[in-house]
Amino acid sequence: MKIAKFSVLLLVLFIFPVAFAQLKVGFYSKSCPNAETIVQSLVSRRFAEDRTLTAALTRMHFHDCFVQGCDASLLIDPTTSQPRPEKTAGPNGSVRGFELIDEIKTALEAECPSTVSCSDIVTLATRDSVFLGGGPSYVVPTGRRDGFVSNFADAERILPGPALPVPAMVTFFADKGMNVFDAVALLGAHTVGRGFCGNFVDRLSDPSMDPELAGRLRNTCSAGGSQFAALDQSMPEASTSFDNLFFLQLRARRGVLLLDHLLATDPATSGVVFQYATSNDLFKRQFAIAMVKMGAVDVLTGSAGEIRKNCRAFN
Template sequence: MDPSSYTHSLLSFVVVLVLSTPLASSQLDYKFYDSTCPNLTNIVRSGVWSAVANETRMGASLLRLHFHDCFVNGCDGSILLDDTSTFTGEKNAGPNRMSARGYEVIDAIKANLEKSCPSTVSCADILTLAAREAVHLAGGPFWSLPLGRRDGTTASQSAANQQIPSPSEPLENITAKFTSKGLEMKDVVVLSGAHTIGFAKCSSFKQRLFNFNSTGKPDPILGSSILNDLQSTCPNQDSSDSNLAALDLVTPNKFDNVYYKNLLNNSGLLQSDQALMGDSNSAAMVNNYIKYPYLFANDFGASMVKMGSIGVLTGKDGEIRKNCRMVN
């Protein structure tokens, strides 16, 4: 399938959040690049399509890259910056080291945009658009995005270590990190649904398989069939830490609501995923998204717009980087 046919294809479900969606920030604009870079969406879409065609897993990686960028001092493209003599960047922070990926995809898209509309589109906006295209390409919703973010000129490894939620944290801690960014419990449940695609390294959940909470036994919630499969994928030895398991073992490459069905069946891969069933409020939302897949699709787009507004730089703040890996 080429990019043009993808654009017009009827995916399993597509939700378009029309321009009446409340703006994430009054300083962002749905038509920001209409005159200065009219081919922006097509260039980003083509870049994402090529990357996912080369490696299906890359779609989920681009979505995660956007999430990890926004949760550290706002959606400013700081995760893309290499270390310099004046700051230690976010790429080698605990949540990102040997884990965050897709930088070269953003580089390629940025290079093509610099040819088409030089010094115009921010790396932060490229990340935001790439995440949407990745979801849409996997069969998920499409939502309108307000644009006009500018790029940060610094990054912080310590902030990345502190602010990005961990898969082993209690739900209350994760929710607190979300609320500190202006999000809420609903956004925790909705954005966790991004785990309907992608993979996780064994190191992020292996303690559930063999020594849960230092008991010397597996997590009792895990059913025997999924436990046996995961123990086979992730043997109890250090050499298996980098092995991969699908976050959604049923439809790992399709953006759908099966992630939530897995939680109901006690088949959530990460501890933070399954924890959504341990709280009555979040569990009720999970059940709603199981019953109403279009509700999940609509709410996911809305939460992505909301997340994409965290701490944005606009106007004269920040800059438009020519190279996403370094400040101008």
């Protein structure tokens, strides 16, 4: 698989130049020239076995970047001295894909020891999984370094819940340098996501939800059900195709999570939902821009941070 290089990066650099000051496309071209190829190969192999990988890695990347920045703090395992890192926080209980990151790190350490950061691995692996899932092809600058801090309390305090009001959601993204188009595009990753029944069961008696969908979700969440539902109800059994059908579902009152439903009805976001619902190309283009911007949130570069030898532990 070859990731195409086109105008997304130039556009993002124009919009959002400060955070990219020390990140660079092809950062490892001399120090570890096969780095991105190794990441792509291992992600492709895992995706062939599990098409839900796109959702898993996108969620991991989001949850890492919005707590202290994109520094791989989410990957740290509990230890006796630090029993409650970010990974143990409630919002991160459903994050998965850690074993793939370990596999990639092992391969890169064999190829070029202590060179490629875990935070860059997460960024690159997510990019590749999005493309494999039918999402946009985009380039990302690299050169991130790994952080020294991972706190349960930070993740609990910062990560948003599924019933976050739209104004609070807009502020949440704005605080990280992203606009409404970015925020709604990133939430569009729910097109390949699943939700736990506990995150939406309160909505099943909400008259604003499509009644046919509410009835189906009641069956799903009843005793003996799967306890999970696709957030894109255009393909309720297996939503693994990255496209704008999610936004069409929102406009038809078929949003599963409350926040998703509100995106289509709140004046601050309903127009953006309409634009993405009517243009798959626009959604994918904006998603690529937003992902590159998110990947530069509060990054550590230069002499800051470290290059972990094991992504699950500080050096």
